[in-house]
Amino acid sequence: MELTEKRKKKDVGRTVFLCTVLSVPISNFLIFWLYVNFDSILMAFQYNKGLEVYWGFYNFTRLWGDITSASSTFWMSMKNTMIFFLTNLLITLPISLLLCYFFFKKIWGYKAYRFIFYIPSLVSASIYVVLFTYLIRTSGPLGMIIKSFGGTPKALLSSSETAFDTILMYTILTSFGGNIILFGGAMNHIDGSILEAAKIDGCQMGTEIFKIVIPLIWPTLSTLITFAFVGMFSASGAIMLFLEDGAEGLKASTLSYWIYAQVYYSGEYYYPATIGILLTAIGLPISLGVKKFLGNTMEAVEM
Numbered sequence: 623m624e625l626t627e628k629r630k631k632k633d634v635g636r637t638v639f640l641c642t643v644l645s646v647p648i649s650n651f652l653i654f655w656l657y658v659n660f661d662s663i664l665m666a667f668q669y670n671k672g673l674e675v676y677w678g679f680y681n682f683t684r685l686w687g688d689i690t691s692a693s694s695t696f697w698m699s700m701k702n703t704m705i706f707f708l709t710n711l712l713i714t715l716p717i718s719l720l721l722c723y724f725f726f727k728k729i730w731g732y733k734a735y736r737f738i739f740y741i742p743s744l745v746s747a748s749i750y751v752v753l754f755t756y757l758i759r760t761s762g763p764l765g766m767i768i769k770s771f772g773g774t775p776k777a778l779l780s781s782s783e784t785a786f787d788t789i790l791m792y793t794i795l796t797s798f799g800g801n802i803i804l805f806g807g808a809m810n811h812i813d814g815s816i817l818e819a820a821k822i823d824g825c826q827m828g829t830e831i832f833k834i835v836i837p838l839i840w841p842t843l844s845t846l847i848t849f850a851f852v853g854m855f856s857a858s859g860a861i862m863l864f865l866e867d868g869a870e871g872l873k874a875s876t877l878s879y880w881i882y883a884q885v886y887y888s889g890e891y892y893y894p895a896t897i898g899i900l901l902t903a904i905g906l907p908i909s910l911g912v913k914k915f916l917g918n919t920m921e922a923v924e925m
Contacts, residue, residue: 665895681896695870699880702786706793706857706876711850714794718801719843723831725802726809736802743799751863754792755779779864779872786874793859804846808839844916851912855901877901 669680688694721739725732742750758764758778765775778788812835820834836843850857858878861869869875870883881897884890 662895662898665892666899668892670892681893684893685896685900695875695880698870698873699875699877702874703855703857703876703878705790706859707850707854709790709794710797710857711847714797715801715843715846715850718798719805719836720831721798722802722805722809723835725806726812726835736806739802740799742796743803747796747860748863750796751792751860755864758788782871782873785865785869785872789859789861789864789874792864801846804842805839808842809835812838844913844919847916848909848913852905852909854908855905 666681667677667679668675669678670676688696721735725736729735756762760775760777768775776784778784816834816838817830820830825834856878858876861874861876861879862882865872865874868883868887869879875883877897881894884894884897
């Protein structure tokens with residue numbers, strides 16, 4: 623009897639402990655995912671008229687008007703968002719993969735290079751923005767170099783011709799850290815005997831990358847590609863940190879910034895929810911299709 627009671631008390635204590643630990647992630651899921659997303663769907667069908675809230679399709683009609691209007695910043699924001707997305711997919715990911723490959727091959731100074739590329743992931747983005755802004759301003763190091771060659775430095779963040787390109791360049795330079803960690807972890811699991819055998823057979827670097835390394839790390843690579851498509855419409859740089867006074871006039875707006883501006887400057891809540899529903903309806907099937915395509919393109923290789 624005593625042994626049974628002790629076991630019951632132990633089971634009760636274990637149950638209480640597990641419920642306490644799991645209450646945090648479950649509450650987070652229920653409040654910040656389930657409730658927020660469900661409420662966003664409802665808000666898309668609501669709109670204000672004075673102090674009253676009505677139900678209907680007014681927001682969808684308004685969104686269609688913005689999409690078809692020549693004066694709307696929607697398509698400019700869409701174009702800039704797609705540029706960020708394609709830059710990540712076609713430039714950042716391939717370069718990260720090549721960098722990790724050379725680090726994996728232990729080129730001279732690879733530890734220092736790996737640390738340098740990972741630094742942006744350790745330091746706050748706001749600090750990097752301040753440093754980058756100082757470097758490129760007319761009285762900063764870049765301006766001094768241009769003056770030394772007889773040129774006239776330009777305020778890159780104050781011109782609609784250069785503001786977006788400058789932010790895009792900053793985003794590329796500071797976006798390798800996370801990918802390097804993931805690719806590096808995947809490559810470190812590759813059995814060295816496989817590469818040794820390929821080297822004995824006369825395998826060249828290109829063949830080693832595309833026919834050995836990539837198939838062996840395919841689960842990681844395909845996951846990152848899928849995540850890129852999942853965040854396709856939210857792809858954006860540090861626009862709000864660089865351009866505190868607004869991005870539309872400088873032609874640097876993205877869809878994320880456009881939604882933010884609707885809420886922050888116009889006090890809109892229902893209309894941005896409608897935009898989010900539309901983008902989700904478009905992005906979800908694309909992401910699922912890409913995931914299925916990548917899964918059928920190459921089988922994962924077990925090591």
